Amino acid sequence: MGLFSALDPTSLVDAPLTYEAVGAACAGVVPDGFRGRSVSAVVGSGRADFERAAAAVLDWRAQRGAGLRVRATGPSSEPGTVVVLTAGSPRLGYDIPCRVVWARTGGDERGFAYGTLPGHPESGEECFLVRLTPAGEVVYEIRVFFRLASPAARLAGPLGLVLQRLATARYVAAIRRAARG
Numbered sequence: 001m002g003l004f005s006a007l008d009p010t011s012l013v014d015a016p017l018t019y020e021a022v023g024a025a026c027a028g029v030v031p032d033g034f035r036g037r038s039v040s041a042v043v044g045s046g047r048a049d050f051e052r053a054a055a056a057v058l059d060w061r062a063q064r065g066a067g068l069r070v071r072a073t074g075p076s077s078e079p080g081t082v083v084v085l086t087a088g089s090p091r092l093g094y095d096i097p098c099r100v101v102w103a104r105t106g107g108d109e110r111g112f113a114y115g116t117l118p119g120h121p122e123s124g125e126e127c128f129l130v131r132l133t134p135a136g137e138v139v140y141e142i143r144v145f146f147r148l149a150s151p152a153a154r155l156a157g158p159l160g161l162v163l164q165r166l167a168t169a170r171y172v173a174a175i176r177r178a179a180r181g
Helices: 046-058 061-065 151-156 158-179
Strands: 035-045 069-072 082-087 094-104 109-116 122-132 137-148
Touching: 035 046, 035 158, 046 061, 046 109, 046 122, 046 137, 046 158, 061 069, 061 158, 094 122, 122 158, 137 158, 151 158
Parallel strands: none
Antiparallel strands: 035 137, 069 082, 082 094, 094 109, 109 122, 122 137
16 A cells, blocks of 8 residues: 555455444544545536536546645546545555445535545445536535544544545635536
């Protein structure tokens, strides 16, 4: 996982998810034993802003906007796609492996969710949605449930939660920029 040898996403195609409640984040459910969080923000208005925001969500721009390197076996719109996000430099960074478990590519609500794979510092799921409301607002929402899974994450304790909130704020800022062109 980083540290001189970057994790190859194709090596994780058959890896099991590290939790059982697949799809719960998109339903807004927090399983027993997990922490949950939901953040939403108006990022634009009108159909054009919505289309740009939806394209950005499905193109991993939130993750890239948060400073993560993205390597994937396919698009976020395809369940089964394995993605390895790397925080830090390519060779000295920390690899964060996930698998897309849900996607919606049509209508006035679009997005995807990924779940954690072995090697991820947490266990759980994160859902990224953008929707066009009847009033014309473009709302970006992130729903997550998680528990700490690695010794490094447990050691980081509250610092890990601060980093998670920082990443979420950067996700929102990236999609806001994309929505407004």
